[in-house]
Amino acid sequence: MPRKNKPVIATALKELRRNGAKGVALLIDPEKCEDTEMLDHLVKLAASHKVDFIFLGGSLIDDNNMDFIIQRIKRLSKKTPLVLFPGNAIQVTDKADGILFLSLISGRNPELLIGQQVTAAPLLEKSSLEVLPTGYMLVNDGQITSASYISQTIPLPNDKPALAVATALAGQYLGMQYLFLDAGSGAKVPVSKAVIRAVHKKTDCPLIVGGGIDSVDKARNAWEAGADLIVLGNGAEKNPGLLTEVTDLANVYNLSLNVN
Numbered sequence: 001m002p003r004k005n006k007p008v009i010a011t012a013l014k015e016l017r018r019n020g021a022k023g024v025a026l027l028i029d030p031e032k033c034e035d036t037e038m039l040d041h042l043v044k045l046a047a048s049h050k051v052d053f054i055f056l057g058g059s060l061i062d063d064n065n066m067d068f069i070i071q072r073i074k075r076l077s078k079k080t081p082l083v084l085f086p087g088n089a090i091q092v093t094d095k096a097d098g099i100l101f102l103s104l105i106s107g108r109n110p111e112l113l114i115g116q117q118v119t120a121a122p123l124l125e126k127s128s129l130e131v132l133p134t135g136y137m138l139v140n141d142g143q144i145t146s147a148s149y150i151s152q153t154i155p156l157p158n159d160k161p162a163l164a165v166a167t168a169l170a171g172q173y174l175g176m177q178y179l180f181l182d183a184g185s186g187a188k189v190p191v192s193k194a195v196i197r198a199v200h201k202k203t204d205c206p207l208i209v210g211g212g213i214d215s216v217d218k219a220r221n222a223w224e225a226g227a228d229l230i231v232l233g234n235g236a237e238k239n240p241g242l243l244t245e246v247t248d249l250a251n252v253y254n255l256s257l258n259v260n
């Protein structure tokens with residue numbers, strides 16, 4: 001087994017949770033990287049504003065351009081850890097720093113509960129990627145997003161926090177170390193505060209929240225309900241200034257914690 005890198009990503013995620021600090025990840029979707037100037041601009045902004053992580057992944061991949069995009073990101077991202085957020089095993093590459101090893105526990109599609117993971121595991125064993133076992137839950141008001149359509153699963157309802165808690169606890173009891181509540185990329189309504197609050201209260205894992213966070217108010221709502229790390233995808237693509245505003249707000253919260 002190759003030597004694994006130091007668990008930099010795991011440590012950073014656990015510290016966010018332990019300190020009650022607010023984290024930000026920029027999501028880059030490989031399907032939307034044709035405009036390389038835009039990609040460079042977002043990555044530079046993310047590095048200069050010290051986002052905690054850059055995530056890379058999507059529901060589809062139209063062209064196996066992951067290694068090219070990673071090379072491009074790595075030129076500009078300074079020390080920002082690059083974490084794969086794969087929609088399937090084809091997106092796995094050893095050129096990143098880590099991988100969210102997702103299992104879609106809100107769904108009942110065996111291929112996304114364990115199938116893609118088995119396909120990817122031999123590659124991960126040969127790589128030095130940091131592997132982050134993550135219970136992935138789609139939570140949505142009924143909108144069909146790319147992730148719910150591609151996964152052919154029904155998201156958890158936004159107004160049933162008890163169902164989300166039961167699912168998250170099952171993930172935690174199965175040994176998953178991180179939980180990810182996702183409304184799906186471009187969701188009109190993000191994960192509800194009630195679901196975030198309930199899952200945060202009843203579990204100990206660092207909590208990642210994404211999908212439809214396209215304004216500072218939505219970022220604030222997610223953090224105040226208990227998200228440790230929020231993910232910005234479409235919102236930052238459409239308005240890169242959002243990344244600046246949201247990281248500025250994170251700094252305000254984090255300075256008051258006095259842990260930096």
Ligand SMILES: CC(C)=CCC/C(C)=C/CC/C(C)=C/CC/C(C)=C/COP(=O)(O)OP(=O)(O)O
Nearest residue numbers: 057058059087089102104112116120146147185
């Ligand atoms: C661990 C390995 C190898 C694979 C995991 C496979 C799983 C469980 C996937 C979960 C279901 C899924 C399709 C997730 C996709 C998540 C993702 C990276 C979404 C990013 O955005 P898009 O869904 O592409 O959004 P757009 O519609 O905006 O393009």
Ligand SMILES: O=P(O)(O)OC[C@@H](O)CO
Nearest residue numbers: 185186210211212233234
């Ligand atoms: O593109 P947005 O809506 O920000 O969603 C980000 C991510 O959590 C989707 O899986």
Ligand SMILES: [Mg+2]
Nearest residue numbers: 029031058059
């Ligand atoms: Mg996509």
